[in-house]
Amino acid sequence: MNRKLVFISFLSTFLVLCLSITVFAATAGYSLRVNGADIKGEAKVIDGVTYVPLRTVIEGLGGSYHVMPESNTISILRRDISMYGGFDESNPLLYGSKAYFEINENFDKFIGSVIIEETSTGKDALKVLQDKKEPAPNGYTYVLVKVNLEILASEKPGATLSINNYRFLYIDPVTQKRTPSFMFSQYSPSVAEGKSFNGWVGFMIPEDHQSGMIVLSSPNDRQNALWMKLQ
The missing domain is CATH 1.20.5 (Single alpha-helices involved in coiled-coils or other helix-helix interfaces)
Incomplete structure (x- = not known):
């Protein structure tokens, strides 16, 4: 026992x-x-x-990790391909295609999508402009771009992103000069979750321009941008 x-x-x-x-x-x-x-x-x-520790690893890979409790969302983006969809000067977003982007601005973070739905130049552009803009001066013409921009998530609930004159820039393919856009209303529109921007963005450029590109970026960050090729 x-x-x-x-x-x-x-x-x-x-x-x-x-x-x-x-x-x-x-x-x-x-x-x-x-x-x-x-x-x-x-x-x-x-x-x-x-x-x-996921955040540590993601940031170690050069990406970004955002917790958005209001929408029960965790956003993970690889900066090299997702910050602006991987579309740069040598690999621009094609007309009619959609890209996803991240913009950090004024201590807010926005995850969104953008697509160029239509372009209009010359006399066709004037039809769109109607009485909202005078005819372009001699030697210049209007290029209009219809953009659909949506905010899919933001770090702060209710945060808005302004579509100001420097949100979209036209880039001359020869001189690389950047031309800011103009809006069709007195006040710059803004976007937020559930409130998209679907409208025209205009540029006044030299009449003999070649088909260039436009970029979407933050006014405070001119180095990083999403490049989009016009039709």
């Missing part, structure tokens, strides 16, 4: 020891390395599942 008690006691001690070792092994921390570089943070493997 005593032998049996000793055996049970030994078995219990052994099981507790094994469990302790298992738990320790399961929750042991691992250092993190992204693209060959060590980053702050620790990963753990628990019950065969690897857990990593």
Whole structure:
């Protein structure tokens, strides 16, 4: 009988020891390395599942991570392809296609989409303008671009993004000169979640212009922009 008690006691001690070792092994921390570089943070493997601090890893990859509690959304964007859809001067967004973008402005973050639905130049542009703009001066013409821009999520509920004159810029393909747009109303429209902008953006450019591109960006960030090729 005593032998049996000793055996049970030994078995219990052994099981507790094994469990302790298992738990320790399961929750042991691992250092993190992204693209060959060590980053702050620790990963753990628990019950065969690897857990990593997602924000640390995303930012280590050069991306952005935003928690938007009001819309129960976590937005993860790779800056190289998602900040402005990966569309740059050498790979512009084609007419009629949609791109997704992220704009950080005035301490607010906006995730949205944009598409060029229509373009109009010359006499056709004047029909669109009607009496909202005088005829262009000699040597100049109007280029109008119909844009559909939506805000899909914003970090602060109710935050608005202004469609001001410098939100869209026309870029001359030869001189690379940037021409700001003009609006069709006295006040610049704004967009927010559930309130999109679907309207015309106008440019007055030299009459002998070649087909150029327009860019969408933040007025405070001229280096990063979404490039769009006109038809």
